[in-house]
Amino acid sequence: MTAQTAAGRTPLIAGNWKLNLDHLQAIAFVQKLAWTLKDARHDFGAVEVAVFPPFTDLRSVQTLVSSDDLPIRFGGQDCSEHDSGAYTGEISAAFLAALDCRYVIVGHSERRQYHGETDEQLAGKIAAAHRHGVVPVLCVGETAEDLETHGPSAVPVAQLRAALAGVVAGQEIVVAYEPVWAIGSGQAATSDQAQQVCAALRATLVEVLGEEASAATRILYGGSVKAANVAGFMAQPDIDGALVGGASLQLEEFASIVRYQKHVGTV
């Protein structure tokens, strides 16, 4: 039995570690995760699992994953729109590519909020990721205030449209719908709410990139995802995975999210 979604997209369960776990803790965590998921490898071979550790962990994670041939992907939590130069503190997509990062998160709400990242900058980061063969995971989502003022889809759709400014069909991108009010709050969107916005995001992908590219693009839901609610999200036609924050740091909980198929019928 494969875990492909009804639309034929490979589900992606991704853990955003944020500012947690140093390189030694990262090694221990990834080793245990791989061990815990060894059955998942067989039963759920089509679920892609990815972790997003802090930058200083990436070399250690890369070495472990490649030496033990682990079925775990990894990526950076951000990248610069520049490839190199006088940009103190920045990390380029070229450096991430050199460490075998498959993905990079772009435009997480914490970057937008605490670092003032603009849609224009994010379009530049996406272009930088694509220049180096790294797949951007673009986060979009409305605040509680946006929801009140503009309804659920307007802000995420506008953010997606702006970020796609330089993207053409055939350049892979993953979109993560993360309502800001649901992140870290313990209060996830309902699966119907999330589906409604993800359907609007997919319609925008059709408009901007065309039917085929839209059908191939994975849209994740993020915001207080847990083992207890993941199956409800995964049952939605326009949701192809989850971006998980807090619960991705709890080994058993994260493994259980990866095994969401086991929860079908429990929601």
Ligand code: PEP
């Ligand atoms: C996130 O920050 O991307 C996130 C989804 O966090 P949490 O799962 O903790 O809500």
